Each structure stands twice: as C-alpha cells, then as structure tokens.
Amino acid sequence: MIAVQVKNHSTVCADAEVKRVVDACNKQIAHHFGKVYGIQAECHFAAKDAPLSQYDWQLIVVDDADAAGALGYHETTKNGTPIGYCFAKTTLKYGGLLSVTFSHELLELLADPEINQCVFDQSGSKMYALEVCDACEDDSLAYDIDGVKVSDFVMPNFWLSSTPPHAPTSFTGALKKALEIAPGGYLAFLDLHAPSKGWQQHTARSEGAPTNSRLPRRGIPADQRRASVAQ
C-alpha cells in the first residue's frame, strides 16, 4: 500500500477543504483508479510540521506555481521519493477547480512516480509520456464523488493501437479512441525523427485551431519532463 502524505501550505485553501478533497480522492483510488490500474494507495492529511516517513510519497498544496504554465506537477525528491505539487492560488486564478488539480496530480503521481514511463506509437515515430490525466484534464470532464469534482483519467486501452473505435478510453467515457485528446487536454510526446526538438505537445483541435490553450497545463511541463530533483 502506497502512503501519500498531504500537507496544505496554501493561504487560499482551508485545511477542511483539502481534507474533503483527500477523502474524495481516497475513494477515487479505492473504487475507480486503483481497480483499473491495480494500484493500492491512500492519502493521509498531515499537519504542516508533521514528520515524514522515508517511505511516504508527498502531495503538497501551495499557493503559486514555481514553474511557468503549471497548475500542478510532480517529480521526485533528492531522496528519490515521488512528490507532487498542487498550486491552489494559480488554479483559482485561472478559474480552475482545486480538487481537479489535486486529483490530477495524485493519479499521475501514482501511475508514473518517477516520470520515466513512456509509450511508443505503433509506427515507432513518437514516444508519448505516460501521463494518465493530461488528455482529459479539462474541468468540464471531471466527475463527482461525494460532492467533490475529481479528474477523469485514461484507461490502459488509451495507449493500445488495437483499441477499436468508439471504445471508452477514459474512465468517464469522454475519450472514445486511442490517443484521443479532449478539448482542453494535451499529450506530451517526443518525435523520434526529430528528438532535438525535445518534448512537444499535441492539443485538441477544433476547426483547425487549438482549443482552450488559455489554461496553464497540469502535469510536468513538456520541456521540463525529466527525472528532476526537488530541493
């Protein structure tokens, strides 16, 4: 069982609200995400000065993004344990839901704790970052658990070329084919024919134009995707 310690260092979000989000996310893991991915994990809300076990993973709620264009991201500490950040003030500033940012980072932390998992497309020309919420990250796709909105996430068949058309590829069914990107979502990829370009993003398009590019992206920024080390 993975234990994730949650601390609230933000000034715009009360502990009670974070605890409510933690409770909903624990249900999401136990009944939804954990069943799909075979992951057992539980979040524990802790006081700001509570000690951290060397085995605990962390998810910290703070005010502002320290990386441009992010509502949250995850990485590893210098000790190698996974840590995620949820930027409360930035999320609220852009009209987002804190609970969705929190759920998004938590699920991605659990699915790819060291940010090193990738999927090749069938042609072998692209390598996608295995981030389970990015393609369906828009708040409009979130669903409700006990009155708290939590992030939709992709199913394992999202990455399979054999997935038939119209098969649900996200938990809510908002995505209906492999590698589909919902409006407001994105996928980070590396073009293996032009690796010098670094990590790039696919975004959903409507009538040829990118949609919903106003919001900062959740998940680690594409150009910063690496096994980064926190302070």
Place this chain on the structure above:
Amino acid sequence: MIRFALAALLLTCSCEVGTLPKDPTTAPSSWPTVDPDTDPVFAAAGSSSCPSAIENTKRLGCGFEADDPAKWCAALTAAQVKCLSASKNCLANSRCTEASK
C-alpha cells in the same frame, strides 16, 4: 483381451446412458416460484445475466470484478446486474453499485 475389455466398457457405458432418467420439463409442484428478474441468487448462480455483467465490466477494463468475480456477482441485485450489463463506460459501471459501496 484388450479389444474385449474395450467392447465391454463401451457396452457398459451405452447401457448406462440408456438408463439415464428423462430430463424433467416440468418442475415439481412443491418447488417455490422465484422470479429470476428479482432474484439475486439466480444471477449469482451463473444465469445469462451475471456473466454478461462480468463480461461488460471486463470489456470496459474497469477491474471491479477482478478480485473474485463469483463473490462480486453473488452480491449483486438483478437491477445492478442489468445496469452493469448495459453500462457504456466505467463511471456508469461504478454508479450501478455505488449504493453498496
């Protein structure tokens, strides 16, 4: 000798098949009448409904049935089985049994 033994075995088998009772087509009047649409035990016993609920949940990849399909199935009501069989995504699938969670 072996041929004789085989022949004797076949004869024995065919005789036993011939002595099997007829498949009853009418339930004894002493049996209680149970509506399969409202009987969870019927679904749990491997009727056409519960396997379809398992199959649909597997097809969607939700994993709700994975730990112990038989036990999972046994806990379902007929209405839940119907809901699980028809659900189009995992969220809808999970809502079918939400009250029991």
